[in-house]
Amino acid sequence: MTLADAASRTAAVSSPSSPTQAHAVLSARGIEAWHVESPIVPLIALAFTFEGGAAQDPEGKAGVAQMLSRLLDEGAGDYDSDTFQERLAARAIELNFHAGPDAVGGSLKMLVKHADEAVELLALALARPRFDEAAIERVRAQMLAGLRYQQNDPGVMASRRFFAEAYPGHPYGRASSGTIESVSAITRDDLVAMHARLIGRGRVKVAAVGAIGTDALARALDAAFGALPEGGPLAAVPRVAIAGLGRxxxxxxxxxxxxxxxxxxxxxxxxxxxxxxxxxxxxxxxxxxxxxxxxxxxxxxxxxxxxxxxxxxxxxxxxxxxxxxxxxxxxxxxxxxxxxxxxxxxxxxxxxxxxxxxxxxxxxxxxxxxxxxxxxxxxxxxxxxxxxxxxxxxxxxxxxxxxxxxxxxxxxxxxxxxxxxxxxxxxxxxxx
Known part of the structure; x- marks a missing residue:
């Protein structure tokens, strides 16, 4: 039975739940998700986050985590970027990734009938991103264009300087999007190394909402995250208080x-x-x-x-x-x-x-x-x-x-x- 079949059968006999009635689902491979079942519409939404984000960027390479998040759906497995995106679009699958100071995460939204294909594509993006040179350079150019534009944006300039002064010499004082110099210096090896450290099943949190039952969700969790390695060690991020009060x-x-x-x-x-x-x-x-x-x-x-x-x-x-x-x-x-x-x-x-x-x-x-x-x-x-x-x-x-x-x-x-x-x-x- 496919995930879509199992989810549809469960939805037909279930009643909707509220967020206050979330319950934990543990897959056979030890992936846990917080689950809210709701069969009102034939949709499933997943959200997930991996511990470790831009604070893990190497010295002088601010922007690696953000570039990684932008590249995860730019080709994976046997599919180059165009083919991967075409598969998503053909099934109206919404797959997004993002990076913050402490985490890299994302979301997946799909119709129940396309759940198997959606989960397959998510698994490929997480476990087997291609990091093709053409995709890296395209994303790099986009990030650099954004950084150059921001040089004339008072709001961005004020925010960047504020956090640099608040947390001098600390990872939180660096902009997650990096600088023109740091983004220009990022290599494919940096991205591969960051991926190996951050994207691991041992540090993922998952939530699932929609027309999918417990058993089907457990199988989906293993299909999406079960093949991932535990993840590499994270650099310690020291506790820090805001500096420069009164300035x-x-x-x-x-x-x-x-x-x-x-x-x-x-x-x-x-x-x-x-x-x-x-x-x-x-x-x-x-x-x-x-x-x-x-x-x-x-x-x-x-x-x-x-x-x-x-x-x-x-x-x-x-x-x-x-x-x-x-x-x-x-x-x-x-x-x-x-x-x-x-x-x-x-x-x-x-x-x-x-x-x-x-x-x-x-x-x-x-x-x-x-x-x-x-x-x-x-x-x-x-x-x-x-x-x-x-x-x-x-x-x-x-x-x-x-x-x-x-x-x-x-x-x-x-x-x-x-x-x-x-x-x-x-x-x-x-x-x-």
Whole structure:
């Protein structure tokens, strides 16, 4: 019986499940996936991630992990790039790969009737990528073109400089996309070596959502990932805290407004204080139109079109990170307003009403991130990657509801601290 036949038969007798009812499936070869079965439409979505990403790039070769992710579907096994892509297109199979600081991952979406062929192509891409010279040079040219274009983008320049200053001499301080010099220096041997280190069954996390039953999924896991080696040893990524707090740095660009990046300490997703910090961040700058920074910087003073903050969580570092853009002559004023609002929030805390509204929004909007099978799969695999437990999605809203003012004060002390920020402005700000 094919995977498609087994999946269709299971879908016909099953009822749909929610993300909170995910269960673990273990294949014969030891590959585990978190599974949500839903026969509503004849689709299957897989998401997967391998531990180890751009932080594993060799010294002087930043961009290897990203180039690897772009080349995995550029020909595999007996199929060159054009033939491989034609096979995907003929069956409307969506296969994508991506690389981040700590992981290389991807997703696969297919109709149930094409499940066997889709899984076969995924297995080839992971285990037997060709790394043909023509494909390498094509992808290299695309990456270099992007890097040259970004040299005139204030937002990209500000972000790159910010992380370089925040994590000097550390892998997180390098841009995942590399530099013109480093991308030009990447060889086929670098890609082969990175593939051998990262793409291993021993460090993969998988989530599957859709019209596929447990037995069919177990066979698909072995077909897709079972033939992979365990994977090579990863280089240790040392823990690091954000550097340069209190500094203001200018990237000189001849533009009428400055793009600003700012940041301070943070807590990682695995940290017990992450949920309080997440609620605090929503109040400060993560809540779009309702956040304090949006109200003070944009609505009351018209200093910027957009302003916001988010929590950045890596394996070995965490920060509270923010962004805005304003006229060169108003940069100092904008930064003063941001600093004042951080001080007010850490000193006085939010009102009880403000805290309750934040919790109501964060719990009420959570379900919007689960409206497609692909979104559910990505959420599940991220939770698995972070080691939060298969029941996290079901517990998450309860954790937010339980946040108290004491929790907020503790999170503020750990993240916003004394209010010092590392600030990078790309433009020609005055009086900074």
């Amino acid at each position: 203001r740095i200018v990237v000189d660009l001849d533009v009428p407004q400055s793009v600003i990046r700012f940041g301070t300490d943070g807590v990682a997703w695995r940290d017990p204080d992450f949920i309080p910090a997440y609620v605090l961040n929503h109040i400060l700058g993560g809540g779009a139109f309702t956040s304090r920074l949006f109200q003070e910087v944009r609505e009351k003073r018209g200093l910027a079109y957009s302003v916001g903050t988010s929590l950045v969580s890596h394996r070995a570092a965490a920060m509270t990170w923010g962004y805005t853009a304003t006229k060169n002559e108003r940069v100092a004023e904008c930064l003063a307003v941001i600093a004042e609002e951080i001080a007010r929030l850490t000193g006085d805390g939010p009102s009880d009403e403000e805290l309750q509204k934040a919790k109501d929004y964060l719990t009420g909007s959570y379900a919007l991130g689960f409206d497609t099978s692909t979104k559910i799969a990505h959420q599940l695999v991220q939770v698995a990657f972070e080691g939060l437990g298969i029941d996290y999605i079901g517990r998450r809203n309860g954790l937010i509801t339980a946040v108290t003012q004491d929790d907020i004060r503790r999170a503020a002390a750990r993240t916003l601290g004394d209010g010092r920020l590392l600030v990078v402005a790309a433009g020609r700000p005055t009086e900074i």
